[in-house]
Amino acid sequence: MSKKAIKALGPDRYFNRELSWLAFNRRVLEEAKNEAQPLLERLRFLSISGSNLDEFFMVRVAGLKGQQLQHIGDFSVDGMTPTQQLEAISEETDRLDVEQQQCWTELHDLLCEAGVSVVTRSALHEHERAFLSERFDAEILPVLTPQAIDSAHPFPFVPNGGFGLIFNLRDERSGERVNELLMIPTTLPRFIALPSEGQERRFIAIESVIREFFDRLFPGFLRVEAGAFRLLRDSDLEVEEEAEDLVLTFRSAIKRRRRGRVIRLELASDTPPALVELICEGVEAQDALIVDTGGLIGIVDLVGIVETDRPDLKFEPFSARFPERIQEYDGDCFAAIRAKDIIVHHPYETFDVVIAFLRQAAADPDVVAIKQTLYRAGKQSEIIEALVAAAEAGKSVTAVVELKARFDEEQNLLWASRLERAGVQVVYGFVDMKTHAKVSMVVRREGGEMATYCHFGTGNYHPVTSRIYTDLSYFTASRSAARDAGKLFNLVTGYVPADNLELLTLSPRGLRKEIIALIDREIENAEAGLPAAIWAKMNSLLDPEVIDRLYLASMAGVSIDLIVRGICTLRPGVEGMSENIRVKSIVGRFLEHSRIFVFANGERLPHRGARVYISSADWMPRNFDRRVEYMMPLENPTVHAQVLDQVMIANLIDNEQSWMLDGDGQYQRLVPGKRRFNLHRYFMNNPSLSGRGAALEGKKVPKLKLMQRGG
Incomplete structure (x- = not known):
C-alpha cells in the first residue's frame, strides 16, 4: 500500500492523544489496586495518579480549554475538535476520580x-x-x-x-x-x-x-x-x-x-x-x-x-551498584572509559558514576574544558556543584541551561545564577526550541594531545529521578563522538550548523528523516525476503509521519514490537494495516524512561548485526521539530550486546508488569504463565554486561531468550 493509500484510511487510524494519556494514568492507578505490591507502595501509586492528573489538567486540558474559548476549531489527528476532546476527557476523568476515591477507601481499610x-x-x-x-x-x-x-x-x-x-x-x-x-x-x-x-x-x-x-x-x-x-x-x-x-x-x-x-x-x-x-x-x-x-x-x-x-x-530496600569496571581502575573514570566504552543502566547502576565523572573532571589539573547540557537538575544537584568547582578551579566550563523545562523553569533560573556567579559560561539555547539532549563533554590534555570524554544520557541529570527512572548513560572516548558532541554544543551556543556529523543524528534537522529511512530499509529487506524487524522503546509515540511509515512496514511484513510506556496514538493489530505491530506498556516499581531503537538490518533479532541506537527523543512531533535531540548508534560489541540482548529482551519478555494494547485502544494486563519474568527484579539482581568488570567476567548471568508472546 502506498503512503497515499495510508492517508486515505482517515483519522480513525490513530488513537486520541489525550485519551491515550488518561489510559496510561489508569494503568498507574491499577498498580494502586495491585495486591502484589506492598501497601504503602500501592498508596504511592495512588498519589502518583493524582499528581499525573493534576499536571494533565494544568497543561493539556488548559490548552484545549484555551482553544475552545478562542473558538479555534482545529482537529486532532484522530478527527476531534477541542470541544469534543474536552467532553471525552470530562467523562473519563470523572470515572478516574470515582475509582481513585474507591481505591483510597479500600487502601485505607487495609x-x-x-x-x-x-x-x-x-x-x-x-x-x-x-x-x-x-x-x-x-x-x-x-x-x-x-x-x-x-x-x-x-x-x-x-x-x-x-x-x-x-x-x-x-x-x-x-x-x-x-x-x-x-x-x-x-x-x-x-x-x-x-x-x-x-x-x-x-x-x-x-x-x-x-x-x-x-x-x-x-x-x-x-x-x-x-x-x-x-x-x-x-x-x-x-x-x-x-x-x-x-x-x-x-x-x-x-x-x-x-x-x-x-x-x-x-x-x-x-x-x-x-x-x-x-x-x-x-x-x-x-x-x-x-x-x-x-x-x-x-x-x-x-x-x-x-x-x-x-x-x-514498602518495597525491599535496593542498593544501586557502582560499575565494577570503573572500580577496577581505582575509580578513575577516564582510564576506564579510555580502555572501553561503558554503558550504565540506571537505577540498577548508580547515577553516582555520572557525578564521579564530573567531579573527577573538576579536580583533574589536566582537564581544560567541560561542556554540559542541563534540562532538569533537581533542587539539590551535585552536578551543579561539580561544574561550580571546575569553574572556580580555572577550567573553561559551559552550561546549556534549558529554561523551558516544564515546572523546573524557576529552579533552572536559580541554577543559572549560581553557575554564572562561579564563572561558568551559561547559555540558554533557543527561544523557540528546547535543548532536550543530555550530553557532557570533558576535554583533557593527555601526552601533548587533547582527548575528549563524552557522556550521552537518555534521561536527565537529576539525582532524585535517577533513582526511580530507568535510563542509560553511555560513556565513550570516541573521537567521532567527540567531534559530533562539539558540533551539537556549537549549534546550541552559537547557532553554528551541525554539518557532516559522523555518528549522531540531531533534531530538529534530520532525526525524523533518519528514523523513517531506517524503517524504509526494513521494508526493503522484507520485500527482498530478508529478515525484517523493529524493536523500539520510548515514553510516547505520537508522530503521524512515523506512525504511517510503521503501518507501511507492517503491511510489507516487517515484525514490529513497540514498548511505549505512556501515550501511543498508533493503532496496533488491525488487519490489513497493523497486524504485524504489537504495543506493550510496562508500569512497575521503576518508571521506564530510556529510548532505545533497534533495526534488524537483514538479520534475525537479536543479532550483533542489528542497528542499535539510544536517544534523548521520543517519537513525537515536538521532539522532531521543536527540540534539540540526539540519536546515537551503539557500535562497541559489549555495549551493543548489553542493550540488545539484556535490556531490550528483558522488556519484551516481561510478563508481570506489562500491558498489551489492542486495536480498540484497550490495555490488557498480561497474565504470567509458568514462566514468570519481572524485568525490574531481573536487573536488580544481575550485573550488566558492560559495567561488570573482569572480576565478574566468569560469573554466570542468566541468558535471556524471547519467550512465547504474552508470557
Missing part, C-alpha cells in the same frame, strides 16, 4: 489493619488531642490567616494548587452572619503524624485539626455552614519568539502562570450550594471543570503518608 490510619476527630485519644492542642497553638495557628469575604473584603487570589476551607459563621454577640475563607499554607503538612508506639502509625488531616480547634481560630463565632475546595490553574508557559531577553521573559511568564485561568475546581461533597456559588464567583471558575470529589480532596497529598517509617509495607 492500611488500618496493618496499623497505619488516618483518623477522624472523634477517634482521637486524649494524649493525641493534647499533642495536637500544643502543636496547633505553637505551629499551626500562627501561620493561618482567616479572611472575611464581604463588600469591603473581596475574595482574595487563590494560587495554583491552593487548598482552602470556607465557612459561614454567626457572631454569638450580634447574631450577624459572615463568610470566612481560610487558605491552608503549603508550609503545613496535609497529614499530621500523631505520637506513635510500636508499629502503629496514626495521622490526622490538617482540616480536621482546624475543625477540632475551631473556637481558637474564630472565638465568639458559631459555625453555620462549611466547605472545602482545591483548584488548578493553567500552568503552561507561552514565550514570544521575538523575546529579547529570555531570562526576563521567563521570570515574567512564571509570575503569569501563578495567576493562570482556573481549569479545575474540586469541591468537598458536603459544601452547601451558597458557599459553592461564593467560591466559583470568587475564583472566576465559570469556565472551569467543577468536580464533586465525593471523598478526599487532593489525592496527591497522600504521598505524605507514604513516607512514614514502615519498611515492612
Whole structure:
C-alpha cells in the first residue's frame, strides 16, 4: 500500500492523544489496586495518579480549554475538535476520580489493619488531642490567616494548587452572619503524624485539626455552614519568539502562570450550594471543570503518608551498584572509559558514576574544558556543584541551561545564577526550541594531545529521578563522538550548523528523516525476503509521519514490537494495516524512561548485526521539530550486546508488569504463565554486561531468550 493509500484510511487510524494519556494514568492507578505490591507502595501509586492528573489538567486540558474559548476549531489527528476532546476527557476523568476515591477507601481499610490510619476527630485519644492542642497553638495557628469575604473584603487570589476551607459563621454577640475563607499554607503538612508506639502509625488531616480547634481560630463565632475546595490553574508557559531577553521573559511568564485561568475546581461533597456559588464567583471558575470529589480532596497529598517509617509495607530496600569496571581502575573514570566504552543502566547502576565523572573532571589539573547540557537538575544537584568547582578551579566550563523545562523553569533560573556567579559560561539555547539532549563533554590534555570524554544520557541529570527512572548513560572516548558532541554544543551556543556529523543524528534537522529511512530499509529487506524487524522503546509515540511509515512496514511484513510506556496514538493489530505491530506498556516499581531503537538490518533479532541506537527523543512531533535531540548508534560489541540482548529482551519478555494494547485502544494486563519474568527484579539482581568488570567476567548471568508472546 502506498503512503497515499495510508492517508486515505482517515483519522480513525490513530488513537486520541489525550485519551491515550488518561489510559496510561489508569494503568498507574491499577498498580494502586495491585495486591502484589506492598501497601504503602500501592498508596504511592495512588498519589502518583493524582499528581499525573493534576499536571494533565494544568497543561493539556488548559490548552484545549484555551482553544475552545478562542473558538479555534482545529482537529486532532484522530478527527476531534477541542470541544469534543474536552467532553471525552470530562467523562473519563470523572470515572478516574470515582475509582481513585474507591481505591483510597479500600487502601485505607487495609492500611488500618496493618496499623497505619488516618483518623477522624472523634477517634482521637486524649494524649493525641493534647499533642495536637500544643502543636496547633505553637505551629499551626500562627501561620493561618482567616479572611472575611464581604463588600469591603473581596475574595482574595487563590494560587495554583491552593487548598482552602470556607465557612459561614454567626457572631454569638450580634447574631450577624459572615463568610470566612481560610487558605491552608503549603508550609503545613496535609497529614499530621500523631505520637506513635510500636508499629502503629496514626495521622490526622490538617482540616480536621482546624475543625477540632475551631473556637481558637474564630472565638465568639458559631459555625453555620462549611466547605472545602482545591483548584488548578493553567500552568503552561507561552514565550514570544521575538523575546529579547529570555531570562526576563521567563521570570515574567512564571509570575503569569501563578495567576493562570482556573481549569479545575474540586469541591468537598458536603459544601452547601451558597458557599459553592461564593467560591466559583470568587475564583472566576465559570469556565472551569467543577468536580464533586465525593471523598478526599487532593489525592496527591497522600504521598505524605507514604513516607512514614514502615519498611515492612514498602518495597525491599535496593542498593544501586557502582560499575565494577570503573572500580577496577581505582575509580578513575577516564582510564576506564579510555580502555572501553561503558554503558550504565540506571537505577540498577548508580547515577553516582555520572557525578564521579564530573567531579573527577573538576579536580583533574589536566582537564581544560567541560561542556554540559542541563534540562532538569533537581533542587539539590551535585552536578551543579561539580561544574561550580571546575569553574572556580580555572577550567573553561559551559552550561546549556534549558529554561523551558516544564515546572523546573524557576529552579533552572536559580541554577543559572549560581553557575554564572562561579564563572561558568551559561547559555540558554533557543527561544523557540528546547535543548532536550543530555550530553557532557570533558576535554583533557593527555601526552601533548587533547582527548575528549563524552557522556550521552537518555534521561536527565537529576539525582532524585535517577533513582526511580530507568535510563542509560553511555560513556565513550570516541573521537567521532567527540567531534559530533562539539558540533551539537556549537549549534546550541552559537547557532553554528551541525554539518557532516559522523555518528549522531540531531533534531530538529534530520532525526525524523533518519528514523523513517531506517524503517524504509526494513521494508526493503522484507520485500527482498530478508529478515525484517523493529524493536523500539520510548515514553510516547505520537508522530503521524512515523506512525504511517510503521503501518507501511507492517503491511510489507516487517515484525514490529513497540514498548511505549505512556501515550501511543498508533493503532496496533488491525488487519490489513497493523497486524504485524504489537504495543506493550510496562508500569512497575521503576518508571521506564530510556529510548532505545533497534533495526534488524537483514538479520534475525537479536543479532550483533542489528542497528542499535539510544536517544534523548521520543517519537513525537515536538521532539522532531521543536527540540534539540540526539540519536546515537551503539557500535562497541559489549555495549551493543548489553542493550540488545539484556535490556531490550528483558522488556519484551516481561510478563508481570506489562500491558498489551489492542486495536480498540484497550490495555490488557498480561497474565504470567509458568514462566514468570519481572524485568525490574531481573536487573536488580544481575550485573550488566558492560559495567561488570573482569572480576565478574566468569560469573554466570542468566541468558535471556524471547519467550512465547504474552508470557
